[in-house]
Amino acid sequence: MFLCYFTEQPMSAYPEDEGLKAGITSVLFSNKHFDPVEGSRLYRERLAEYIAADDLGFDGIMVNEHHNAPYCMQPRITVWSSILAAVTKKAKIVQLGNPLPMYDSPLAFAEDIAMLDMISEGRLVSGIVRGAGQEAICINSNPAYNRERFDEAHDLLVKIMTEDGPFHWEGEHFQYRVVNPWVRVLQQPHPRIWVPGVFSPETIVWAAEHRYPYIALNTPMHLTPQLWKTYDDAARRVGYEPGPENRGYLLRTHVADTDAKAEQGGREFMWMQGQFTGIGHPYWVSPPGYSSPSRRLLYTQMANGLAPRPFANSYEQQTANREIVAGSPQKVIDEVGHILETCRPSILMLWGNDGKVDHKDSMRCVELLGEKVVPELRKIGDSLGLKSPFELDTPVSLKFTPPHEVNPQPARAVEA
Amino acid sequence: MQEFSSTVAGLTIRGVRGGEGHPVVVVHHSFGHPGPLRFYEELAAHHAAWVPDLPGFGASDRPDWARHPRDLAIILGHFLRREGLTRAALVGMGFGGWVVAELATMAPELLSHLVLVGAAGLLPEEGRIFDQILVSHSAYVSAAFNDRDVYTRLYGDPPTDDTLITWDVNREMMTRVAWKPYMYNRQMAPLLCEVNVPTLLVWGDADAIVPRVCAEQYQRLLPDARLEIVADCGHAVDMERPTELAELVARFVTS
Numbered sequence: 001m002f003l004c005y006f007t008e009q010p011m012s013a014y015p016e017d018e019g020l021k022a023g024i025t026s027v028l029f030s031n032k033h034f035d036p037v038e039g040s041r042l043y044r045e046r047l048a049e050y051i052a053a054d055d056l057g058f059d060g061i062m063v064n065e066h067h068n069a070p071y072c073m074q075p076r077i078t079v080w081s082s083i084l085a086a087v088t089k090k091a092k093i094v095q096l097g098n099p100l101p102m103y104d105s106p107l108a109f110a111e112d113i114a115m116l117d118m119i120s121e122g123r124l125v126s127g128i129v130r131g132a133g134q135e136a137i138c139i140n141s142n143p144a145y146n147r148e149r150f151d152e153a154h155d156l157l158v159k160i161m162t163e164d165g166p167f168h169w170e171g172e173h174f175q176y177r178v179v180n181p182w183v184r185v186l187q188q189p190h191p192r193i194w195v196p197g198v199f200s201p202e203t204i205v206w207a208a209e210h211r212y213p214y215i216a217l218n219t220p221m222h223l224t225p226q227l228w229k230t231y232d233d234a235a236r237r238v239g240y241e242p243g244p245e246n247r248g249y250l251l252r253t254h255v256a257d258t259d260a261k262a263e264q265g266g267r268e269f270m271w272m273q274g275q276f277t278g279i280g281h282p283y284w285v286s287p288p289g290y291s292s293p294s295r296r297l298l299y300t301q302m303a304n305g306l307a308p309r310p311f312a313n314s315y316e317q318q319t320a321n322r323e324i325v326a327g328s329p330q331k332v333i334d335e336v337g338h339i340l341e342t343c344r345p346s347i348l349m350l351w352g353n354d355g356k357v358d359h360k361d362s363m364r365c366v367e368l369l370g371e372k373v374v375p376e377l378r379k380i381g382d383s384l385g386l387k388s389p390f391e392l393d394t395p396v397s398l399k400f401t402p403p404h405e406v407n408p409q410p411a412r413a414v415e416a
Numbered sequence: 417m418q419e420f421s422s423t424v425a426g427l428t429i430r431g432v433r434g435g436e437g438h439p440v441v442v443v444h445h446s447f448g449h450p451g452p453l454r455f456y457e458e459l460a461a462h463h464a465a466w467v468p469d470l471p472g473f474g475a476s477d478r479p480d481w482a483r484h485p486r487d488l489a490i491i492l493g494h495f496l497r498r499e500g501l502t503r504a505a506l507v508g509m510g511f512g513g514w515v516v517a518e519l520a521t522m523a524p525e526l527l528s529h530l531v532l533v534g535a536a537g538l539l540p541e542e543g544r545i546f547d548q549i550l551v552s553h554s555a556y557v558s559a560a561f562n563d564r565d566v567y568t569r570l571y572g573d574p575p576t577d578d579t580l581i582t583w584d585v586n587r588e589m590m591t592r593v594a595w596k597p598y599m600y601n602r603q604m605a606p607l608l609c610e611v612n613v614p615t616l617l618v619w620g621d622a623d624a625i626v627p628r629v630c631a632e633q634y635q636r637l638l639p640d641a642r643l644e645i646v647a648d649c650g651h652a653v654d655m656e657r658p659t660e661l662a663e664l665v666a667r668f669v670t671s
Contacts, residue, residue, distance in 0.1 A: 142595040144588055283552050288591035300580040304554045
């Protein structure tokens with residue numbers, strides 16, 4: 001298994017009453033409520049926790065990027081990736097992911113990735129994402145071309161990582177008269193690309209068609225089998241047999257010395273009034289042209305208050321469904337073990353701390369995860385045959401899969 | 417009014433037309449229109465009224481390649497030539513006003529008259545153009561009305577699924593061509609001095625979408641423009657004051 005530590009890096013010191021008063025905690029929630037003194041303290045605490053996670057034997061540390069909201073203090077994925085490349089020793093730096101279409105330069109991402117891969121001595125996983133809809137508003141990147149830009153930026157990124165420059169690029173959305181960055185990725189043919197997502201069928205199929213592992217971001221357990229079926233069908237269509245090495249799962253998992261103490265910390269996963277990305281408006285989450293036309297009516301109904309918005313379940317429901325796991329180490333091992341049995345991911349991101357869990361309790365969570373939970377989960381994973389892409393040394397993508405291993409099935413056969 | 421379709425640059429342009437006389441072509445708001453309006457009927461009583469859906473809006477095909485309202489203006493110009501409307505009065509509503517103004521800068525000879533109603537296209541010297549991206553479709557469209565009852569009568573309460581889909585399709589097309597900078601073009605203002613076409617500017621005095629100062633800026637920049645303010649009226653003058661606007665246009669075109 002590949003076991004990874006994650007925290008969203010909450011700006012937990014923001015005044016919650018102001019968020020409730022404003023009725024929103026994203027996009028337009030004023031940054032006058034951001035206290036940089038507290039921000040500095042929180043960054044230093046996260047740094048200590050990451051170093052502990054590395055020392056305690058996590059296989060990786062996951063970082064991400066979001067904007068204009070207290071739920072995440074990482075507006076540039078490259079910054080924390082760079083810090084981790086320098087201060088950690090063994091853990092892989094798992095970027096989930098670089099928001100390729102949001103910025104105007106895939107070349108800049110390629111340069112960042114090459115630098116990070118070399119500085120970390122080949123410990124980078126350069127995941128990629130479209131970026132959430134509301135990021136398009138915060139960064140002012142046209143949402144109507146987001147998917148096209150994602151596809152093109154990906155193609156260019158892979159070309160930069162795997163082919164010699166100089167070359168020129170004349171795409172629909174990106175043009176370069178010279179592509180010749182004087183930095184190259186250390187891992188060959190390139191760092192692994194993983195694709196995280198919630199439940200977008202288009203993205204799941206895209207990831208499968210490229211043979212990139214899909215990391216399900218805390219998707220409800222009852223939907224996960226359908227997610228993997230969508231992935232597996234697409235994988236077989238393009239000619240390879242998918243397995244646990246193609247599957248990742250991000251799970252809110254808080255550990256403390258006692259179940260009662262862990263419940264206190266676990267409830268902090270609900271801190272943004274229970275919403276994953278804070279309270280926003282549906283028309284920010286799905287700006288024009290961002291979502292699939294197949295969901296146009298539903299999303300437009302939601303945007304205009306004519307269909308119920310999906311709100312998070314209660315803490316009790318989420319723990320009952322194992323979408324949040326909180327407890328003493330043994331309880332967490334048992335519950336996560338059950339998830340490994342049913343979802344069979346080989347990549348597991350343990351989202352340890354959120355909300356106002358303080359540094360002391362966060363450190364204790366990291367310690368208990370690292371010392372007690374991770375070794376047991378590794379054993380369970382082994383017993384279930386959950387081998388990660390690193391253990392199996394799988395090709396990084398379909399493009400770099402030896403041709404004799406590829407045997408596409410006609411779509412009709414799959415449908416039958 | 418009857419439906420028409422026309423093919424320009426491989427795209428089918430659909431819309432409604434009716435009446436006889438001097439051609440008057442109406443170009444809709446960014447949110448389109450809720451079917452044939454009384455304004456169109458009243459125009460058609462005295463003119464050959466044409467109301468095309470802009471490319472990518474309503475029932476017209478989307479030019480996937482279009483990246484700017486100027487691209488829509490080019491298609492609109494070819495549409496006018498294709499249909500023989502080469503000395504037409506062009507009436508642009510809001511976003512449609514921007515498209516028409518762009519066309520006027522590149523082919524003023526196509527226009528007999530220019531009517532800009534709450535037109536976007538210029539960066540306001542004060543205030544800003546209401547940003548629909550930050551609000552829901554219904555919040556934006558209703559903000560175009562000073563009289564909420566007119567909005568409700570035209571769009572329903574709640575709006576139908578068909579209305580929602582039309583709003584979203586139109587909002588997506590607006591986004592494809594006018595996301596950034598939003599609703600203005602710094603490259604248009606310096607060309608407006610070449611638009612030697614009699615121009616009527618019409619603004620609702622309670623326009624909450626395009627600030628009134630834009631009317632004054634257009635008046636300064638265009639060689640032959642006068643301004644009419646419609647009292648107690650919002651941005652959607654065509655829907656709130658159809659008779660008054662039709663009369664203003666008719667008087668202007670026949671003068």
